[in-house]
Amino acid sequence: MNTNTPNYRSECPLSTALDVIGDKWSLLVVRDMCMGKARYGDFLSSPEGIPTNILANRLRRLEETGIVEKKPYQIKPLRYEYFLTTKGTDLLPVLQQLAIWAHKHVPECGTPPDWFLDAKPDDLVKNH
Template identity: 40%
Template sequence: MSPRRSYDQYCSAARALDVVGDRWTLLIVRELLAGPRRYTDLHADLPGVSTDVLASRLKDMERDGLTTRRRLPPPGAAYVYDLTPRGRDLLPVLQALGAWGQPELGERRPTDAVRAHWFALPLLRALEGQGLVEVRLEEGAFHLHVGAEDGPVYGDGPAPAEPDARLVLDTATCTAVARGEVAVPDAVRTGRIEVTGEGALAKALREA
């Protein structure tokens, strides 16, 4: 494990960048906000990262107290990586970066990879309240834990239990939400987002 590089500046922003400023680190945090992930799953959802760099970043993040590594009990018996409470504290940092970066999205480039769950954080910023939300796009389904104070804030695939709301929308609408061009309630009112479910979140969206 290589020693941590430092800006050697007595400034909290510089100290934070000493820990999370390396390429890929915050995107690994983005993936682990979905809960424990295997190395192979992380590698699959971080297109462009080499195996050596991913392994190095994960070791650094464990050393710096952002992640833990543990072995699943049989029959899984695989190792998974998970965020520590300090790692999870980076959620508002990622949300602020995402909000700041909205104008940078522009049109999707031919070389741009995309995963359905990458829309999870923008949608979490756009939704108010608390509850389980299932989202269905052409690229696939994912679910959100809106207002969650601990544990995963989103996950791949359908909701693990009956959700408080189901949202069905196309990628163009989800992209518009991610860019800050349209608010979720406005998209619901104009029919761009279909909302089903009997939970408080679903009712609030239909009545907004």
């Protein structure tokens, strides 16, 4: 018996994507992982200032939806680092297009770095 009910708003893939990662913070956590951040404190230190309870909740949800997986980096006390799965790195084109759009149309915002725009999902896979 399935305990979790995804219950998407419709069968439209765009709508479904937004149901999974269409909140205020998820894609910013994914962005941080694209940039090599891996630990709780790394994510908290980003300039947007995600609240700590929201971060804990988003890491849990991203793991439940298979976008992120965690690996222990020490055992006393047990602590984890978080990495993108293939499902997670495949969000890179979404992030790139959002950044391109804002850079083109929102004058107040910064310039995305070239390495980011040129990157491909495979480039983000951790080698260890």
